[in-house]
Amino acid sequence: AQTVTQSQPEMSVQEAETVTLSCTYDTSESDYYLFWYKQPPSRQMILVIRQEAYKQQNATENRFSVNFQKAAKSFSLKISDSQLGDAAMYFCALTYNYKLTFGKGTLLTVNP
Amino acid sequence: ETGVTQTPRHLVMGMTNKKSLKCEQHLGHNAMYWYKQSAKKPLELMFVYNFKEQTENNSVPSRFSPECPNSSHLFLHLHTLQPEDSALYLCASSQVIGQGAGNTIYFGEGSWLTVV
Numbered sequence: 766a767q768t769v770t771q772s773q774p775e776m777s778v779q780e781a782e783t784v785t786l787s788c789t790y791d792t793s794e795s796d797y798y799l800f801w802y803k804q805p806p807s808r809q810m811i812l813v814i815r816q817e818a819y820k821q822q823n824a825t826e827n828r829f830s831v832n833f834q835k836a837a838k839s840f841s842l843k844i845s846d847s848q849l850g851d852a853a854m855y856f857c858a859l860t861y862n863y864k865l866t867f868g869k870g871t872l873l874t875v876n877p
Numbered sequence: 878e879t880g881v882t883q884t885p886r887h888l889v890m891g892m893t894n895k896k897s898l899k900c901e902q903h904l905g906h907n908a909m910y911w912y913k914q915s916a917k918k919p920l921e922l923m924f925v926y927n928f929k930e931q932t933e934n935n936s937v938p939s940r941f942s943p944e945c946p947n948s949s950h951l952f953l954h955l956h957t958l959q960p961e962d963s964a965l966y967l968c969a970s971s972q973v974i975g976q977g978a979g980n981t982i983y984f985g986e987g988s989w990l991t992v993v
């Protein structure tokens with residue numbers, strides 16, 4: 766069974782500052798993928814970033830980057846230069862085969 | 878715009894009604910999914926179709942009936958629902974399904990369902 770844990774139900778950050786969202790997971794598989802999805806108030810689930818477990822290099826997508834620690838089964842998301850539009854619920858997710866398992870989410874507030 | 882379109886966006890139905898949710902993907906994908914998102918619960922996988930064949934039914938009650946006529950379209954037929962079925966229903970698609978495949982799953986905007 767796969768589990769994904771997000772220990773921070775809510776986080777806040779000042780505009781232009783940096784924030785890190787935490788995620789830990791558990792799986793017995795070795796060939797899996799990790800994702801961060803963003804769900805703004807519109808409820809559209811938007812892919813933020815993706816990491817292949819077999820890659821040691823941390824994924825980066827513009828202002829978004831991850832810190833992937835495979836041995837520790839940790840997958841945190843760093844948002845740099847936070848913008849008001851980054852305010853949303855952020856979900857960490859893991860997939861092996863077609864089964865995508867989500868964490869419970871972290872609600873990020875961006876203060877002007 | 879993710880290439881996955883869901884209709885209707887909002888639906889209110891009585892417990893004796895029969896309605897359907899529709900999903901269409903324009904990404905050339907072969908796998909399609911239904912997820913349920915309730916308040917204060919993680920997303921729940923309901924059904925998975927791969928090349929029009931159902932590969933997963935996650936113990937979903939029979940009042941939810943999926944249909945996948947082709948790889949681009951997915952329906953969720955609803956009948957005799959309960960108020961606790963009120964939720965956001967998300968459709969998603971991915972390229973293929975395979976052992977160890979990690980193809981990114983793209984979501985639609987969701988259909989808000991309220992059962993009265």
